Amino acid sequence: MDKLVIGNWKMNGRRAANHALLAALLQEPACNRRGVSVAVPALALADVAAQLAGQALSASAQDVSQFADDGAYTGEVSAAMLAEYSVDFVLLGHSERRQYFGEDNRVLAAKYDAAHAAGLRPVLCVGETLAEREAGQDEAVVAAQLEVLIGRADGDLVIAYEPVWAIGTGKVATIEQIAAMHAYIKQWVLRNTKGAVSIRVLYGGSVKAENADAVLSTPNVDGALVGGASLDVSAFRKICETAEKLIKYGNSQDVNLDR
Numbered sequence: 001m002d003k004l005v006i007g008n009w010k011m012n013g014r015r016a017a018n019h020a021l022l023a024a025l026l027q028e029p030a031c032n033r034r035g036v037s038v039a040v041p042a043l044a045l046a047d048v049a050a051q052l053a054g055q056a057l058s059a060s061a062q063d064v065s066q067f068a069d070d071g072a073y074t075g076e077v078s079a080a081m082l083a084e085y086s087v088d089f090v091l092l093g094h095s096e097r098r099q100y101f102g103e104d105n106r107v108l109a110a111k112y113d114a115a116h117a118a119g120l121r122p123v124l125c126v127g128e129t130l131a132e133r134e135a136g137q138d139e140a141v142v143a144a145q146l147e148v149l150i151g152r153a154d155g156d157l158v159i160a161y162e163p164v165w166a167i168g169t170g171k172v173a174t175i176e177q178i179a180a181m182h183a184y185i186k187q188w189v190l191r192n193t194k195g196a197v198s199i200r201v202l203y204g205g206s207v208k209a210e211n212a213d214a215v216l217s218t219p220n221v222d223g224a225l226v227g228g229a230s231l232d233v234s235a236f237r238k239i240c241e242t243a244e245k246l247i248k249y250g251n252s253q254d255v256n257l258d259r
């Protein structure tokens with residue numbers, strides 16, 4: 001199984017800095033390959049797509065409108081609009097969107113369908129808060145978030161597990177916590193959905209150059225969703241190099257997909 005690396009720029013970047021960052025990444029074979037993508041603010045997509053045209057490094061989106069058809073939805077960006085800029089993945093249900101914009105499963109199901117219909121690859125983000133983990137609710141919370149996939153999961157499914165308490169905090173979940181939740185997610189998908197041909201679960205939450213090897217070598221970790229470190233050329237390059245090395249030497253312990 002390959003190892004995806006998606007950089008999530010969040011609400012960062014200005015045109016000149018974005019251009020310089022991408023120009024540097026394009027020079028790096030480990031970054032400029034299929035399986036590496038940068039999820040950029042919607043407004044940056046036109047510039048980013050132009051700069052990445054013909055390159056292997058792809059542009060992704062951080063969100064999409066729940067409304068598929070054009071219309072009176074002030075401020076929204078539709079999946080069809082994103083598709084015009086060759087958007088590869090679209091992040092759905094990032095914890096920041098759940099927290100600040102109240103996104104719930106009903107909205108995320110509509111977003112999932114809109115993204116899918118436009119040919120974008122949804123990445124459903126799930127994860128529990130620290131209070132939920134301490135209350136022993138982590139699996140139940142993640143399972144409830146995964147319900148969006150019921151009746152939807154088909155083809156090559158990509159999920160990102162991002163424990164909320166590990167995002168932007170410098171606290172990485174332990175290898176045991178990551179391995180356990182990734183296995184749980186894959187098993188949940190196998191039990192509750194039918195159409196997935198492959199299931200990739202990315203880990204996100206304070207992934208840095210220093211911990212990339214440990215995180216990406218963990219069983220059932222099929223890649224990383226990288227926030228802060230994706231804004232730094234040398235950190236992101238090292239994470240991409242680690243992923244590429246692990247693909248070459250193969251270490252995946254994926255849950256068996258036979259049903």
Ligand code: 13P
Pocket residue numbers: 008094162166167168169170204205206207225226227228229
């Ligand atoms: P950090 O890597 O900055 O912790 O962010 C993780 C994240 O939210 C990626 O989507």
